[in-house]
Each structure stands twice: as C-alpha cells, then as structure tokens.
Amino acid sequence: MTLVELVRKNLFRKKLRTTLTIVAIFVAFVIFGVLATFQNAINAGVEVAGADRLITVNKINFTLPMPLAYPTRTAGVAGVKQVAHAEWFGGYYQEPRNFLVAFAVDPKNYLDIYSELILPPAQREAFLREKTSIIVGKASADQYGWKVGDRLPLKSNIYQQKNGSDTWDFTIAGIYTGNDQRVDTTPVIFHYDYLADTRSFGDGTTGWMILKTADAKENPRIMREVDSLFANSAFETETKTEQAFNKAFAEQLGDLGFIVTSVVGAAFVTILLIVGNTMMLTVRERTNEIAVLKTIGFTTRRIFGMVIAESMLLAVIGGLLGIVVAWLISFALAGPLSRFGPVAFSFDTAAFAFVLMALLGLLTGLIPAYRAMNTDIVTAFGRK
Amino acid sequence: MSEPLIVLKAVTKRYTRGKQSVPIFERLDMSIPTQDFVAVMGPSGSGKTTLLNLLGGIDKPSGGEIVFDKKRMDNLDESKLAAFRAGNVGFIFQFYNLMPMLTAAQNVELPLLLTKLGPKARSERVKTALEIVGLSDRARHKPSELSGGQQQRVAIARAIVSDPKLLLCDEPTGDLDRETAGEILSMLQTLNRDLGKTIVMVTHDPEAARYAKRTLHLDKGHFSEKDLAA
Numbered sequence: 104m105t106l107v108e109l110v111r112k113n114l115f116r117k118k119l120r121t122t123l124t125i126v127a128i129f130v131a132f133v134i135f136g137v138l139a140t141f142q143n144a145i146n147a148g149v150e151v152a153g154a155d156r157l158i159t160v161n162k163i164n165f166t167l168p169m170p171l172a173y174p175t176r177t178a179g180v181a182g183v184k185q186v187a188h189a190e191w192f193g194g195y196y197q198e199p200r201n202f203l204v205a206f207a208v209d210p211k212n213y214l215d216i217y218s219e220l221i222l223p224p225a226q227r228e229a230f231l232r233e234k235t236s237i238i239v240g241k242a243s244a245d246q247y248g249w250k251v252g253d254r255l256p257l258k259s260n261i262y263q264q265k266n267g268s269d270t271w272d273f274t275i276a277g278i279y280t281g282n283d284q285r286v287d288t289t290p291v292i293f294h295y296d297y298l299a300d301t302r303s304f305g306d307g308t309t310g311w312m313i314l315k316t317a318d319a320k321e322n323p324r325i326m327r328e329v330d331s332l333f334a335n336s337a338f339e340t341e342t343k344t345e346q347a348f349n350k351a352f353a354e355q356l357g358d359l360g361f362i363v364t365s366v367v368g369a370a371f372v373t374i375l376l377i378v379g380n381t382m383m384l385t386v387r388e389r390t391n392e393i394a395v396l397k398t399i400g401f402t403t404r405r406i407f408g409m410v411i412a413e414s415m416l417l418a419v420i421g422g423l424l425g426i427v428v429a430w431l432i433s434f435a436l437a438g439p440l441s442r443f444g445p446v447a448f449s450f451d452t453a454a455f456a457f458v459l460m461a462l463l464g465l466l467t468g469l470i471p472a473y474r475a476m477n478t479d480i481v482t483a484f485g486r487k
Numbered sequence: 488m489s490e491p492l493i494v495l496k497a498v499t500k501r502y503t504r505g506k507q508s509v510p511i512f513e514r515l516d517m518s519i520p521t522q523d524f525v526a527v528m529g530p531s532g533s534g535k536t537t538l539l540n541l542l543g544g545i546d547k548p549s550g551g552e553i554v555f556d557k558k559r560m561d562n563l564d565e566s567k568l569a570a571f572r573a574g575n576v577g578f579i580f581q582f583y584n585l586m587p588m589l590t591a592a593q594n595v596e597l598p599l600l601l602t603k604l605g606p607k608a609r610s611e612r613v614k615t616a617l618e619i620v621g622l623s624d625r626a627r628h629k630p631s632e633l634s635g636g637q638q639q640r641v642a643i644a645r646a647i648v649s650d651p652k653l654l655l656c657d658e659p660t661g662d663l664d665r666e667t668a669g670e671i672l673s674m675l676q677t678l679n680r681d682l683g684k685t686i687v688m689v690t691h692d693p694e695a696a697r698y699a700k701r702t703l704h705l706d707k708g709h710f711s712e713k714d715l716a717a
Contacts (some may be wrong), residue, residue, distance in 0.1 A: 115588075399597060
C-alpha cells in the first residue's frame with residue numbers, strides 16, 4: 104500500500120456519497136466544456152480575422168445596403184490594395200431550418216482577399232468562369248452530402264426573382280477548406296452578378312465592402328478616409344477592422360462571454376459549496392481516525408496533504424469525466440451549431456478545465472485539511 | 488536493575504477548563520526501566536490516561552522533564568514529537584481504532600508508510616507482525632470481518648510492526664470477554680518477555696494488572712506502589 108492508495112481508499116469508503124459528488128462535479132464540467140466550445144465557435148471568426156482587412160458597412164445598420172459604386176471609389180484610397188463586396192442572401196436549402204450562411208460576392212476579389220479559403224485551382228477557375236456556379240465550404244458539403252458538379256437549388260428568405268420564383272439554381276464548382284482549423288467552412292459563396300441580374304429589388308446596391316490594406320498600421324487613417332469619402336451622403340459608411348466587425352456581429356447574440364462566465368460561475372460556486380460541504384463532513388467523521396494517524400506518527404503536514412490530495416482526486420475524476428463527455432458532445436454539436444462557426448473543443452478549454460479542477464480541489468480541501476491538520480489527539484479521543 | 492527507558496522528573500500537568508486551571512499532577516516523579524511491564528491502576532479521573540499521553544508524546548507537560556532513552560522529549564516541537572512516536576512508541580487502544588476500509592495487513596502497514604522501507608521490506612515486516620499475533624490467515628480481512636479479539640491482535644501487530652521500544656496500552660482488554668482478554672494479555676507478556684518490549688498498561692481490571700511485572704496505583708496525582716503479583 105502507498106499513501107496515494109490510502110487517499111484513494113479514503114475517498115471511496117462511502118461509495119454512494121463519493122459517486123454523487125463526482126456526478127455533481129461531472130455535470131459542472133460538462134456545462135463548462137459545452138459552453139466554452141460554443142463560445143470558441145463564436146470567437147473563431149474574431150480570432151482568424153485578418154489584421155490587414157477592414158469591413159465597411161452602412162453606418163445606420165450593417166444590414167442596410169450601400170451603392171455598388173462604393174467599392175470602385177474606395178479602391179482609390181491610398182493604402183487600399185484591393186476591395187471586394189458582398190451581399191447577404193438569407194439562404195436556406197430545401198426548408199427554412201436548413202439555414203445557410205450564403206454570400207453573393209464579386210468572386211475574384213473576394214477569393215483573393217480571403218486567402219485562407221483553400222480551393223483547388225481548377226475549381227477556382229470553374230467558379231470564376233460560370234456566373235451560376237457556387238462554392239461551398241467543406242463543413243456544409245459534409246453536412247448535406249454535396250459534391251462538385253451537383254446542382255444546388257437555394258431559397259432566399261429576403262429576395263425573390265423577377266419571375267416570382269424564390270429559388271436560385273446553382274452548380275457546385277468547388278468545395279473549399281480552410282488553412283486553419285478555426286476557419287469557418289460553413290458558408291456558401293456565389294456570384295453577386297447572378298443575384299443582381301435576377302433579384303426583384305435592390306438594383307445597384309451591395310451589402311458591405313471588404314478592404315485589404317497594404318499596411319495594418321495605416322488602418323486607422325484608411326478607416327477615416329473611407330468614411331469621409333461617403334460622409335453627408337444618403338449612404339454614410341462605417342469602417343471597422345474585420346476583428347471588431349466580427350466581434351460586434353457575434354455579440355448580436357448577446358454578450359456571450361458574460362453569459363458563459365455567469366452560467367459556469369454559478370455552476371462552480373454551487374459545486375464548491377457541495378464538494379466543500381462533503382469534504383467537511385468526511386473529515387469530521389474521521390476525526391478519530393485522523394487522531395490515530397497522528398498518534399502513530401503522521402505529521403500535521405502529511406495529514407494536510409492527504410486531505411488536499413483527496414479533494415483534488417475528487418475534482419480531477421469528476422472534471423476529467425465531464426471534459427471527456429463535453430469533448431464528445433462537441434462532435435454532436437458540430438452540425439447544429441455550425442452556423443455560428445467551426446465547433447471544436449480547444450486545447451485552451453481543456454487547459455482551463457484543468458486549472459478549474461486544481462482550484463476546485465484546492466478550495467474545497469483547504470478548510471477541511473486545515474481542520475484535520477489541527478486535530479488535537481487528546482481532544483479527539485475524548486481523553487481529558 | 489535495567490537502565491531507565493523513561494524518566495519523569497517533577498512533572499506537572501494542568502488543564503484549563505473555562506477560567507479554572509485543574510491540576511492533574513504536581514511534581515510527579517517516575518522511572519520505568521527498559522523491558523519493564525507496568526500496569527497503572529487508579530480511580531477514574533486519577534490521571535492514568537493523561538500519564539499515558541505524556542509518556543507517548545501526544546500531550547505535553549505543563550512543567551518538569553520527560554526523558555526517553557536519555558533524551559529529553561518534553562521540549563520537542565510537533566513534527567519532532569510525531570517522528571518520536573513513529574520511531575519509539577506503539578499504541579494499543581481499548582477500541583482498537585483500526586481503519587475500516589483497510590485490510591488487516593494494510594492496517595498493520597500504516598506506520599511503515601512513514602519509513603523509508605520499500606514495498607517488499609514492508610510486506611515482510613507486516614507478515615512477521617501478523618505471525619507474532621497469530622493472524623497470518625486473516626491478513627486480507629477487513630476489521631468488520633474480524634472478532635473483537637482478532638481486531639485487537641491486529642492493533643497489537645500495528646503497534647509492534649515498526650519495532651518500537653515502548654508499548655502504551657490504554658485499557659487494551661476493556662472491550663473483550665474474559666477469555667479473549669486473557670489471550671491478549673498473554674500476548675503482551677510474550678512481547679515483553681521474548682521481544683524485550685517495555686510496556687505501560689492502563690487498566691481498571693486487577694485481573695489484567697496481574698499479567699504485568701508490577702502495578703502502580705495512581706491517585707490524586709501520586710503513585711503508591713504495590714506488588715499484586717506477590
């Protein structure tokens with residue numbers, strides 16, 4: 104037998120109580136893991152945003168349009184290397200629940216600027232050549248089983264065609280991937296011209312502009328100059344870094360960081376009280392045994408360490424189980440949550456979970472360990 | 488006469504209860520030779536258990552000196568006292584005080600976890616200790632699967648496994664029937680006689696005290712020595 108084994112035997116001597124406590128910790132870590140994964144998905148767009156990319160939207164609201172002439176004018180601003188524009192299609196596949204992030208873009212500029220989207224040259228060529236073609240991200244292609252060459256009818260919850268149809272027919276020219284795991288590969292991307300030629304309203308307008316700048320240090324000046332170009336017009340603009348734009352976009356869902364922190368915080372405070380109470384009870388029940396251990400020569404430091412080790416073991420068992428299950432759940436959520444971004448259980452989440460386990464173990468063990476350490480042998484045996 | 492193993496010089500012990508200071512011993516002197524087997528008797532509240540606590544280093548005197556094997560131990564700090572107990576003293580309690588989730592062998596092994604002995608050496612020591620108390624065949628049993636007498640024998644094995652010089656027994660047969668008590672006391676006699684253990688045993692039972700070499704009567708903080716064996 105070793106001291107570690109002694110700690111383990113102590114922990115599992117009341118099997119039901121220990122199991123229930125582990126379940127409580129497990130649930131808290133599942134909640135943490137799933138929420139953190141969701142937050143990662145939302146933040147992924149912010150993290151992969153290019154430092155040399157700016158987004159220009161209508162100043163009143165980013166859902167409102169701007170004139171199609173703006174990209175050409177913006178391209179003339181010093182320091183702007185390339186400009187693309189994009190329009191939100193409000194697309195879905197077959198039925199509204201199959202919502203898709205679908206953009207109508209000027210294809211060449213868009214693909215040049217978003218160099219993190221990886222598309223085989225032949226597919227890129229085919230996409231640029233054919234106005235009714237579309238490229239789809241790998242995540243969506245996998246989800247719906249799409250292949251290159253498939254016909255893809257998409258509906259819009261915003262637009263109608265001039266002929267009254269709400270369905271646009273596309274041919275899949277390519278399936279793109281990302282150069283980084285965090286790159287969102289759920290959107291589908293097609294030609295702005297196809298939409299502009301067929302839609303029943305919105306002539307001469309586009310949704311927003313994406314600017315690639317020559318030097319990120321020049322971004323503040325460029326943002327000012329672009330917005331001043333269109334100041335006092337009917338379509339004033341607001342230019343932000345792509346990171347700031349993505350962050351603001353993600354926050355439409357609410358302050359996710361605050362929500363996640365609040366829910367996880369509440370779960371952990373509850374767990375702290377439950378586990379702390381259990382540990383206090385456990386140590387109080389063992390007062391006599393702790394006195395015996397001290398009598399046969401266990402030092403106060405060793406007793407302290409054993410109780411802390413026990414609470415750590417409890418936190419690690421429950422926490423590890425919870426994190427493994429959260430990791431498995433993240434695979435199940437990859438499909439349903441893909442519209443928010445690439446869903447993946449990150450290393451950072453796992454590392455933070457271990458910090459939480461250590462903190463939980465330490466905090467819940469501290470007071471009981473201190474009490475155990477200070478157990479007076481004479482008093483414990485009722486010997487006075 | 489053997490060299491004294493423990494010497495108490497003018498030991499005073501007081502407890503504070505509320506605002507009152509209650510004296511247990513006032514300038515108590517005592518000497519216990521090596522390989523002695525002493526029974527300590529006396530009425531409740533006479534200070535028997537307090538004496539045992541002082542001898543075992545689990546309580547400190549309010550005044551005076553306690554010398555163990557020619558070294559003062561009353562002025563040791565908590566961690567040194569723990570080391571002293573681990574190396575020199577084996578305790579046997581009335582209610583055995585075994586760990587319920589451990590087997591007999593694991594209970595016996597507990598004091599050895601504080602030593603530098605490896606698993607194999609520890610295992611051999613445990614085996615020997617269980618053989619001495621006649622419980623080799625119960626090594627894998629938990630306390631709940633053993634009788635009171637067997638549990639007390641496990642406690643004795645735990646007390647002797649680290650080969651201490653001194654065994655302190657607090658009413659070791661107080662929870663046992665007469666026959667089992669006799670077996671336990673005979674075992675203590677054997678440990679004293681054959682293994683040379685110095686034993687101090689607190690008891691209320693004059694029959695138990697007969698197994699000791701001598702009996703000390705403690706009353707109101709003072710000894711009066713009688714030889715009940717005579």
